Amino acid sequence: MSIGNSPEDDRPSIGRALQQARIAAGLTVEEVSSSTRVRIPIVHAIEEDDFSRCGGDVYARGHIRNIARAVGIDPEPLVERYDGDHGGRPAPTPAAPLFEAERIRSEPRRPNWTAAMVAAIVAVIGFVGFTLFNGGDDKPSNTAQVAEGSKPDKTAAKPTTTTKPADPPPVPSESAIAAAPRDKVTVKLGASQGKSWISVKDHNGRLLFDGLLLEGESKTFQDKERIDLVLGNAGAIELFVNGKKLQDRFEPGQVERLTYTKGDPEAG
The missing domain is CATH 1.10.287 (Helix Hairpins)
Incomplete structure (x- = not known):
């Protein structure tokens, strides 16, 4: 007596589902690449269920979400299947105590x-x-x-x-973020337009944070040379670098890789 496959076994793979949705929407791989900023070879690889070229699970999830939105399907079931196939999403890593301490001590430094x-x-x-x-x-x-x-x-x-x-008191020379020393790079991330998956590393490549930043939450990080960021939903993030608020320039669902150093902020 033979037993048939379950309904879940009959579902198309993640890559096949994205490819079918793209074809149904009448889009080419080049058009999907242009609208999502995911390179053409990576789009081809994902449609073949090859995620090795994404550069890691965080990037892979972001690419799946962007491509799914571009072809008009719900990305969350596909991301859940990806997590199930790749061991689940890692638990968020709390920010290093050094940076949290810097942020906590910053308030008394503001002149009254x-x-x-x-x-x-x-x-x-x-x-x-x-x-x-x-x-x-x-x-x-x-x-x-x-x-x-x-x-x-x-x-x-x-x-x-x-x-x-x-007579008006002299304007303080401190930046918008108190305790943003000139000899360090200070980055503050605030989820003002929704939640976003973020990854933060210092100049040595040490992981400072890798997890979900919920709407209304914020995190502050410091390093003596460089901060590297990956934003899974860049349009939801409000960004302050070295005391300067950067103007909104990202779209919802957009994946961005950024690097900031000391001085006037410049995206890497």
Whole structure:
């Protein structure tokens, strides 16, 4: 007695499903490559279920999602099948304690300009009051001989003295991210438009983070030379590099590989 295959065994493979959807949509491999920025040889390899040219599981998942969206099918079942065939998705690695500590210690370094201005005003008022009080005690005879018209002169001097604290305080030279030292590269990632799978490495290639950044979450990383990033859904990420917010320039679902060094941020 023979037993037939289960419905799951009859499903086309990931590559076959993408190829059938592309053909049904009337698209060529070149058109899919142009819209997803996945190179043509990699698109061919994925349609043949060869993921070795993707450069790793994170890239493979991103390519599957981008191609699936381009040909008009839901990418999540295909990504789940990929995870099942390749041992599942790895558990997120927490950021190195060094970088979290830098971010936590950053808040006290912000100068409190409001408190400084209030203290300056109080000091000036106290100085003016002390000067007027002592001047009246030291020269009582002069007070009696001053004509009535001279009294407004003393009160007129007060606005001139008290207006000094009104000058705006100097603008702090610190960058938008506090504790972003000039001798290091500091990168802050915030998932403002949805979740995104991200991978972060330092200049030695050491993995600092590899996992899912949920919407509303943020991570900050530092290194003395270089930070390498892989963004699985770059359009969802708000990016700050060395205290400077980068303008949004990525599309939802777009996979980006970026490198940043010290100074004015430049994408690698």
